[in-house]
Amino acid sequence: MRAYDSPYLADWFVISLRWVALLGLVISLALGGALLTPSNLLLAGLVVWNIALAVLAVLNRRLQYHRQVSLAVDILLTAIFFWLQGGPAGPAFWAPVIPLFSASLYFDLRGALITALILALLETGLTVLPPGRQALLLPAVVISAGTLLLGVGLGVISQGATRGLRQAREETLEQQRRKQRVDNERLHAIYNLTSTLTGTLNYQRVLDSVLDLSLSALSSEQDTQPLTRLVSAVLLFSEENVLEVGSARRFTPADSRVELAGEQGAIAGAMESGEPLLVDEPSIDPELSRIVAFHSCGQVYVFPLRSGFNIYGVLLFGHPDAGFMTRDRQEVLDILGRQAVIAIANARLYQQLVDERDRMVEVQEEARKKLARDLHDGPTQSVSAIAMRVNLARRMIENDPREAGQELGKVEELARRTTKEIRHMLFTLRPLVLESQGLLAALNAMAEKMKETYSQGLNIQVNPQELEQLEIGRQGVIFFIVEEAVNNARKHAQAPHIWVRLRSLDKSMLLLEVQDDGIGFDVEAVNRSYDKRGSLGMINLRERTELINGVLNIQSTPGKGTTVRVAIPLTEEAADRLHQSAARR
Numbered sequence: 001m002r003a004y005d006s007p008y009l010a011d012w013f014v015i016s017l018r019w020v021a022l023l024g025l026v027i028s029l030a031l032g033g034a035l036l037t038p039s040n041l042l043l044a045g046l047v048v049w050n051i052a053l054a055v056l057a058v059l060n061r062r063l064q065y066h067r068q069v070s071l072a073v074d075i076l077l078t079a080i081f082f083w084l085q086g087g088p089a090g091p092a093f094w095a096p097v098i099p100l101f102s103a104s105l106y107f108d109l110r111g112a113l114i115t116a117l118i119l120a121l122l123e124t125g126l127t128v129l130p131p132g133r134q135a136l137l138l139p140a141v142v143i144s145a146g147t148l149l150l151g152v153g154l155g156v157i158s159q160g161a162t163r164g165l166r167q168a169r170e171e172t173l174e175q176q177r178r179k180q181r182v183d184n185e186r187l188h189a190i191y192n193l194t195s196t197l198t199g200t201l202n203y204q205r206v207l208d209s210v211l212d213l214s215l216s217a218l219s220s221e222q223d224t225q226p227l228t229r230l231v232s233a234v235l236l237f238s239e240e241n242v243l244e245v246g247s248a249r250r251f252t253p254a255d256s257r258v259e260l261a262g263e264q265g266a267i268a269g270a271m272e273s274g275e276p277l278l279v280d281e282p283s284i285d286p287e288l289s290r291i292v293a294f295h296s297c298g299q300v301y302v303f304p305l306r307s308g309f310n311i312y313g314v315l316l317f318g319h320p321d322a323g324f325m326t327r328d329r330q331e332v333l334d335i336l337g338r339q340a341v342i343a344i345a346n347a348r349l350y351q352q353l354v355d356e357r358d359r360m361v362e363v364q365e366e367a368r369k370k371l372a373r374d375l376h377d378g379p380t381q382s383v384s385a386i387a388m389r390v391n392l393a394r395r396m397i398e399n400d401p402r403e404a405g406q407e408l409g410k411v412e413e414l415a416r417r418t419t420k421e422i423r424h425m426l427f428t429l430r431p432l433v434l435e436s437q438g439l440l441a442a443l444n445a446m447a448e449k450m451k452e453t454y455s456q457g458l459n460i461q462v463n464p465q466e467l468e469q470l471e472i473g474r475q476g477v478i479f480f481i482v483e484e485a486v487n488n489a490r491k492h493a494q495a496p497h498i499w500v501r502l503r504s505l506d507k508s509m510l511l512l513e514v515q516d517d518g519i520g521f522d523v524e525a526v527n528r529s530y531d532k533r534g535s536l537g538m539i540n541l542r543e544r545t546e547l548i549n550g551v552l553n554i555q556s557t558p559g560k561g562t563t564v565r566v567a568i569p570l571t572e573e574a575a576d577r578l579h580q581s582a583a584r585r
Contacts, residue, residue: 011057017101018050042081067106074099079122109155116151120144207234207247210340231293236313260287270304277302298322303337382418420453439475462502485514485564493518508574512566520556549575551582
């Protein structure tokens with residue numbers, strides 16, 4: 001409990017001043033040689049009374065009508081003590097100052113005047129009423145007048161001091177109320193931020209909400225126009241792995257187009273450590289200095305948008321005042337930043353789900369088109385040829401039965417080949433042997449059907465023991481990776497031979513290789529123009545590799561064949577190690 005919040009502060013002042021007065025009385029009596037007289041037992045009563053009041057104050061307790069009772073006892077004991085000590089002629093003639101202290105502190109000027117008047121009357125009466133003391137009338141009048149003047153002086157001083165204390169207390173309470181309002185506004189802003197961020201999955205709205213709500217969260221009662229000069233921005237990594245402005249406040253048009261590598265200065269340090277940084281001179285930072293809006297800022301607070309190994313970007317808050325980013329504001333920005341990380345992660349996850357849905361629709365559409373093309377180029381043409389040959393054989397039966405028989409033999413061979421093509425297409429769509437016997441049996445069946453249908457040489461080199469570490473779901477993904485790579489080699493590489501290998505790199509990593517001796521291609525050139533080719537072969541390879549948390553690498557040289565390698569991690573630790581190694585490359 002603070003001192004100025006205590007309801008018994010005046011009691012402590014009265015008790016302290018009473019101790020001072022009692023000490024003065026003891027000194028006065030001792031100097032007058034009257035300390036050890038029976039009448040001074042009343043002084044001991046005053047001491048006991050003050051001790052009792054001190055105990056009550058310590059216990060934060062008060063008597064009923066505590067101030068009135070305390071003042072009345074002081075007046076009574078002081079008057080008796082004044083009378084016993086000989087009135088104005090005694091060494092303790094100034095004892096009435098004790099109740100004056102109590103009256104002035106408890107009841108201000110009015111109480112001090114009334115008490116002084118009562119004491120003056122008592123001093124005069126107690127002096128002149130007893131026989132033989134009429135000669136002390138003049139001293140009694142002088143002491144009474146002094147008591148009245150002292151009462152006025154103490155009352156004025158006490159009233160001014162009390163008014164000052166009350167004003168100071170009101171100012172302190174008002175500051176506390178303002179601080180409470182600011183804290184409530186900040187909590188409300190954080191609540192609004194949380195509600196907004198959890199209530200939307202719109203990426204741009206999330207970014208705008210973080211910056212808008214930070215304005216109210218950073219406000220303070222000491223600020224006149226601080227937030228009108230606050231510079232803020234959200235920088236996010238693009239697909240090209242550079243930081244781009246996702247949303248900003250008080251950025252120039254040129255600043256909004258800035259791209260940063262995030263490899264130097266405070267931005268790089270914050271992202272690497274995962275902890276926010278306060279930059280005192282942003283104009284000399286190698287990357288922040290490229291943003292013109294920060295040149296006039298005395299401080300910039302950099303908060304990394306990082307969750308685990310995922311780094312989305314940074315939050316930047318700058319202000320011209322060097323001391324603007326106080327510890328309280330930094331804590332508020334930390335809360336905003338953490339909420340922003342969660343919201344951005346959710347928004348990105350939602351966007352990835354939307355993209356995945358669109359991709360699946362696109363893949364299904366591409367599969368439908370591929371199936372239509374395969375049916376048109378293969379079985380449909382063959383069925384049309386069968387119909388034409390059957391019609392020809394029917395006409396030939398009447399004129400040349402022998403030739404008709406030979407033609408029917410060709411029709412039969414064509415029908416058998418068409419049946420094989422259809423069966424191979426059904427096998428690639430859903431290889432039942434994969435579900436019943438596993439990956440190795442499915443790959444061997446693929447090799448047989450490729451040989452039987454297309455006369456394509458396919459060599460399978462897989463150790464059955466390696467497959468024991470793979471669950472059936474991952475085996476299915478690996479099969480379709482092989483099927484896609486083999487079909488690409490057969491159709492585009494014109495490869496006489498294709499090799500499929502699956503081997504261990506270590507206890508936690510497998511390596512899948514699909515190699516051919518075909519015509520090869522320029523990988524970089526194909527990647528640059530891939531979006532214009534209308535093909536999804538390499539995209540399918542990448543996306544299916546991601547399904548097993550692997551890393552795809554394609555090596556090819558024109559005239560020297562192609563090798564497709566997929567590193568397959570078997571544990572989460574191996575996956576982290578693999579992707580960190582791939583990121584460094």
